[in-house]
Amino acid sequence: MTTPSSPPCVDAVVVGCSAGGLAALREILYGLPADFPVPVIVVAHHAADGDRLMAEILDRDSPLHVLGAEEKEKAVAGRVYLAPGGYHLLVEADGTFALSVDPKVCNCRPAIDVLFESAADAYGERLVGVLLTGANHDGSRGLLAIRRAGGRTVVQDPATAAVATMPQAAIDADAAQHVLPLHGIALFLRTAADGQAGLAQID
Amino acid sequence: MKTADIEAIEVELFVDALRRRHGYDFGDYARASLKRRIAGIVAELGCRRISDAIPLILHDEDILPRVLGMLSVPVSEMFRDPQVFLGLRTHVVPLLQSYDQINIWQAGCAYGEEVYSLAILLEEEGLYDRVQIYATDINDQALARAEEGVFPLKGIRSFADNYLKSGGRRSLTEYVHARYGFAAIDDRLKRNISFAHHNLTADGVFCEVNLLLCRNVLIYFNRTLQNRVLHLFHDSLARNGVLCLGRKETLAFSDLAGRYQPLDAAQRIYRKVPALDDAIVPTVR
Ligand SMILES: C[S@@+](CC[C@H](N)C(=O)[O-])C[C@H]1O[C@@H](n2cnc3c(N)ncnc32)[C@H](O)[C@@H]1O
Numbered sequence: 358m359t360t361p362s363s364p365p366c367v368d369a370v371v372v373g374c375s376a377g378g379l380a381a382l383r384e385i386l387y388g389l390p391a392d393f394p395v396p397v398i399v400v401a402h403h404a405a406d407g408d409r410l411m412a413e414i415l416d417r418d419s420p421l422h423v424l425g426a427e428e429k430e431k432a433v434a435g436r437v438y439l440a441p442g443g444y445h446l447l448v449e450a451d452g453t454f455a456l457s458v459d460p461k462v463c464n465c466r467p468a469i470d471v472l473f474e475s476a477a478d479a480y481g482e483r484l485v486g487v488l489l490t491g492a493n494h495d496g497s498r499g500l501l502a503i504r505r506a507g508g509r510t511v512v513q514d515p516a517t518a519a520v521a522t523m524p525q526a527a528i529d530a531d532a533a534q535h536v537l538p539l540h541g542i543a544l545f546l547r548t549a550a551d552g553q554a555g556l557a558q559i560d
Numbered sequence: 561m562k563t564a565d566i567e568a569i570e571v572e573l574f575v576d577a578l579r580r581r582h583g584y585d586f587g588d589y590a591r592a593s594l595k596r597r598i599a600g601i602v603a604e605l606g607c608r609r610i611s612d613a614i615p616l617i618l619h620d621e622d623i624l625p626r627v628l629g630m631l632s633v634p635v636s637e638m639f640r641d642p643q644v645f646l647g648l649r650t651h652v653v654p655l656l657q658s659y660d661q662i663n664i665w666q667a668g669c670a671y672g673e674e675v676y677s678l679a680i681l682l683e684e685e686g687l688y689d690r691v692q693i694y695a696t697d698i699n700d701q702a703l704a705r706a707e708e709g710v711f712p713l714k715g716i717r718s719f720a721d722n723y724l725k726s727g728g729r730r731s732l733t734e735y736v737h738a739r740y741g742f743a744a745i746d747d748r749l750k751r752n753i754s755f756a757h758h759n760l761t762a763d764g765v766f767c768e769v770n771l772l773l774c775r776n777v778l779i780y781f782n783r784t785l786q787n788r789v790l791h792l793f794h795d796s797l798a799r800n801g802v803l804c805l806g807r808k809e810t811l812a813f814s815d816l817a818g819r820y821q822p823l824d825a826a827q828r829i830y831r832k833v834p835a836l837d838d839a840i841v842p843t844v845r
Binding site: 429443444474 | 779
């Protein structure tokens, strides 16, 4: 897919968050323009029926359209997709969504690891993975998979996170290429999605 | 070549080996979740790569039940998505009232959580004595456990919550008994249920049913297989039969969409309607 002459650009952004995640997501999505050129795919841990409410709140406050992911639907630019409560969300090689009710991972379903690992397979180096505030260890493995596949990884600075456990676990697992506060993450994503060089200078 | 691309080849080889050696075809399962499950098998078998597990698939005579058990992880809950059961109570029970004999097929029954939930509902609605339920699955170990009807006690709390949300009117203790840290389903609920092996990818119609539930199985299939299985269901449903799919599954993309009317669209409960040409044929002649 990537021709040698073009710099590796980004096809998708995946985001994982847990406790404190709604406020963090809101701030990041608020910082992304309506014409953000790639899909944003999100796993947020919440109660089984919390996804609809969360999508509503985020949709109201974001320039981008926020909605629940449906199975076999293709992830397209300009949209933010939320994993439905009670289901793991995965991305297939062709960029369409898949759902499963397989056992919980890190005590969670949807689990961030499941989304991230499948997205690392699907998008390879053309992926940015973002891990935000949370009280457990979900996401570290997935973020590491993204990094190994050549994608870029960003973790919320634990000092600025509502709950530091999840971002700190990812940093300890050596999964974080960049550690940034929330406003820095939105800027990072805009720059990365525009395919501009010099990303490392942001942090 | 990228690791993910090499692994994609390994997954195909694994699926091919399983199909040609043991006759089970997972070729039309959605790949991302299938790969996760295969990775689980590979780890369980102590192999490093997916391709290292292929010789075992080919040469280990006893491997099939283990592999099938792990490829079809039966994860379920009593009264999962309680609104669905509320929908069945409200919209489907009144339709079933008019039949003397009611046949029900529950496909993909896992450990039996769903079929026992259904039995409880039908018992409370006074229909259970007229009912014959066929509960089927591809996983024989799961079927054996479903038949026993014994569940870990720790799931019982959410069971009780879901039961109430589903419109349950009695106390769960009428249906489940605590026994040595387990919850055992009352034998009375088992009287009209037959558990049987049925593989949706290979086996055909086996009876005519008035209600067919298949929830959270189609999500594991690709569109081709989804459509094929929906045709199998269509052919199994009696006139005006009711089809209930999982909360995230839909008929909308199937070529059969026009043959159903939603009874409760949000809960994915549909009713088969007679085809237009069925009605026209006699008059045309
Ligand atoms: C996730 S469980 C769903 C259980 C239950 N219906 C529910 O929604 O809670 C999926 C079930 O489908 C079964 N299954 C998978 N492939 C199948 C096939 N080809 N034929 C029949 N059953 C299958 C699995 O063994 C498993 O028990």
